[in-house]
Amino acid sequence: MSTSIDVSLGQVAASLALVALAAGISFWRRTDLERDIVVATVRSFVQLTAIGYAIKLIFEADTIWLVVALLSVMVLFGALTARSRAKKVPGAFWPLLIGLAIAAASTLGLVVALGIFEATPRYLVPVGGMMIGNAMTASAVALNRLGDEVSGSRAAIEATLALGATAREASAPFVRRALRSGTIALIDSTKTTGLIFFPGTMVGMLLAGAEPADAVRLQLILLYALLGSTAIAALVATGLAYRNFFTPAQQLREPGA
Amino acid sequence: MLFELRDVSLTRGGRPVLDSIGVEIHSGATAIVGPSGSGKSTLLRLLNRLADPDTGTISYRDRPLSEWDPLQLRREVSLVPQLPALLEGTVESNLRYAAGLAGKELDARRCLGHAGLDSRFAERDVSKLSVGEQQRAMLARALAQEPAVLLLDEPTSALDHDARDAIEATLARLRTEIDISLIVVSHDPEQARRLADRAVRLKAGRVAACGPLAEALT
Numbered sequence: 001m002s003t004s005i006d007v008s009l010g011q012v013a014a015s016l017a018l019v020a021l022a023a024g025i026s027f028w029r030r031t032d033l034e035r036d037i038v039v040a041t042v043r044s045f046v047q048l049t050a051i052g053y054a055i056k057l058i059f060e061a062d063t064i065w066l067v068v069a070l071l072s073v074m075v076l077f078g079a080l081t082a083r084s085r086a087k088k089v090p091g092a093f094w095p096l097l098i099g100l101a102i103a104a105a106s107t108l109g110l111v112v113a114l115g116i117f118e119a120t121p122r123y124l125v126p127v128g129g130m131m132i133g134n135a136m137t138a139s140a141v142a143l144n145r146l147g148d149e150v151s152g153s154r155a156a157i158e159a160t161l162a163l164g165a166t167a168r169e170a171s172a173p174f175v176r177r178a179l180r181s182g183t184i185a186l187i188d189s190t191k192t193t194g195l196i197f198f199p200g201t202m203v204g205m206l207l208a209g210a211e212p213a214d215a216v217r218l219q220l221i222l223l224y225a226l227l228g229s230t231a232i233a234a235l236v237a238t239g240l241a242y243r244n245f246f247t248p249a250q251q252l253r254e255p256g257a
Numbered sequence: 258m259l260f261e262l263r264d265v266s267l268t269r270g271g272r273p274v275l276d277s278i279g280v281e282i283h284s285g286a287t288a289i290v291g292p293s294g295s296g297k298s299t300l301l302r303l304l305n306r307l308a309d310p311d312t313g314t315i316s317y318r319d320r321p322l323s324e325w326d327p328l329q330l331r332r333e334v335s336l337v338p339q340l341p342a343l344l345e346g347t348v349e350s351n352l353r354y355a356a357g358l359a360g361k362e363l364d365a366r367r368c369l370g371h372a373g374l375d376s377r378f379a380e381r382d383v384s385k386l387s388v389g390e391q392q393r394a395m396l397a398r399a400l401a402q403e404p405a406v407l408l409l410d411e412p413t414s415a416l417d418h419d420a421r422d423a424i425e426a427t428l429a430r431l432r433t434e435i436d437i438s439l440i441v442v443s444h445d446p447e448q449a450r451r452l453a454d455r456a457v458r459l460k461a462g463r464v465a466a467c468g469p470l471a472e473a474l475t
Contacts, residue, residue: 158307159342159395163402164332164358173345249327251307254269 005208016041058121067121071108071128075100078132082140082237088147090244090253096139099237103135104128107229116221127222130201134186134226135233142182142234143241149174150245151255158252167246175242182234183227190223199223258319259284259406259438260304265313267299274299275310276462286432286439288449290474291459297442298339300459301408304440305334332359335404339411339442341391348386348394349379352401359402371434372397373427389420393427400431409441413448425451446474 019041026033058066079097086092108128117123150157153174160170193199198206201222205215245253260282267275275296289297302308303315306327315322322330343351349365356363366376372393378386386394392412399407412428413421428439429452443449449456449470456473458466466473 155338155340156342156344159338160344162305162307162331162336162338163355163398164328164330164335166328169358249306249309251309251327 055121055125058125062121064119064121064124067124067128070125071104071132072101074129074132075104078136082136082143085140086143086147086241088151089143089241092143092241092244095237095240095244096136096143098240099139099233099235100132100135102236103139103229103233104132106232107131107225110228111221111225116225127225130222131225131229135229138182138186138230139233139237140182141185142178142238145181146174146178146238146241149177150242154252161250161252167243167250167252170250170252171242171245175238178238179234182238183231186226186230190227193219193223258282259317261316261319262303263314263316265303265310265315267296267303267308267310269299273462275303278313278462278464280457280464280467282440282457283455284438285455286441286453288453288456288470289440289442289459290444290446290449290456291465293444294461295459296462297444297459298410300457301336301410301440301442304406304408305331305336307331307336332402333404334406334408335399335402336408337392337395337399337410337412339414341388341395341415343383343391343394343398346383347379348374348381348383348397351383351394351398352379355398356401359404361401361403363401365401368397368400371400371427371431373423373430389416389423392416392420392424396424396427400435404437406438406440409439411442411444414444428452449474 019037023034023037025031026037054070058070075097078100079093082096082100083093086096089095108124108131111117111127112119112124117127150171157170157174161167189197199219199222202215202219205218206212247253258281260280262278262280262282265275265278266273278296278300289300291297299308303310303322304317306322306325309322317325317330317334344354348369349363352365352368353363365379369376369378374390374393374397378390378394381390383391383394392415396409396412409428413424416424425448428441431437432439439452441449441452443452446456453470455468456466456470457464458473466475
């Protein structure tokens with residue numbers, strides 16, 4: 001499946017014409033997004049360039065410890081980013097961090113153990129990055145929904161606690177809905193993949209000149225691995241985060257307490 | 258004595274909700290009355306540990322609440338909140354859930370009957386019930402746990418006069434049919450007179466009076 005493609009900085013610069021088009025539409029329709037478009041463009045250039053050099057170094061060093069260090073930093077920033085989407089969940093950082101770490105470790109461990117990918121930086125870095133990125137989105141959506149569910153259903157939760165239900169029992173319907181919210185987007189996009197859109201890996205491989213059959217197989221592997229990693233991350237994050245709404249005496253904490 | 262509160266205080270958002278409450282609540286029917294914001298509902302929530310006071314002690318059957326397993330306490334001292342909040346599903350599934358938590362065999366017909374509902378309500382979807390019917394279903398659900406004490410938070414506040422009278426009649430009949438103590442929060446002293454033998458009158462988070470109705474509500 002090894003392929004290569006040469007992309008010059010001139011070609012990258014030419015693609016900025018599409019960014020200018022987006023900014024022009026924003027200016028024309030007064031959506032006030034021009035500044036955000038510029039920031040997003042600059043940030044993506046700087047961040048991807050930096051990570052490109054980092055990955056190059058890691059590939060050349062060819063040591064597993066640098067891979068672990070890079071993925072750990074990605075998990076950390078993923079948890080910090082997702083926390084900002086889960087403001088109604090008290091202490092959301094640790095459930096997110098643990099969820100992302102377990103999702104990344106278990107899915108990468110499994111694809112290596114099953115012989116799907118070699119345990120080398122060339123596979124672990126890009127695949128790990130995809131797993132963590134998608135797991136971050138799924139767990140952020142799940143915890144955002146959990147926060148909304150609990151804050152909007154305090155009366156129902158307390159009514160169930162008042163019967164002597166545990167915090168886990170009283171919050172189970174809301175945790176279930178949050179988990180569903182976190183994972184449904186990827187499930188839906190997996191259902192429609194190939195029909196409505198082509199996923200990024202497959203597009204990248206085709207552009208790089210790979211055989212379509214190779215591109216499809218690799219894409220399928222990644223889609224299936226992503227389903228696993230998002231489910232694990234959302235499950236662990238919601239399974240840990242709901243506890244933070246309750247005291248050890250199985251009482252629903254006051255908002256902001 | 259059921260409950261004994263000693264020097265109980267609670268502050269929320271920097272505002273004292275309960276201030277040095279000291280009161281004894283005996284078996285039978287007790288009303289907690291007072292104007293809105295006087296701390297009635299908060300006091301009720303303390304009795305089955307949905308919340309804890311900042312200071313002071315509360316005892317149930319001569320044992321501090323902190324020594325009770327909160328789950329066991331809540332199955333024995335069941336609280337019916339002001340607004341109905343049933344679980345999705347049928348009335349019977351709600352009753353079965355509550356009975357299961359308390360480790361009791363469910364007799365749905367008996368529970369529904371005590372709450373003034375026909376046994377045919379068992380199969381009704383809770384989302385199709387009127388507010389009054391939901392309130393009765395909440396009562397039946399609490400009774401499915403066979404509690405020793407029933408805490409009722411403004412049980413008729415969301416109901417019209419006819420439904421209110423029916424719930425009051427149900428509660429009065431309940432006391433004659435089963436061995437249960439009632440602690441009823443109400444903003445209406447007349448309702449307290451109809452439902453209770455004793456009363457605790459709160460004013461701005463403090464006990465203004467307590468004892469037999471004649472003393473507490475004058």
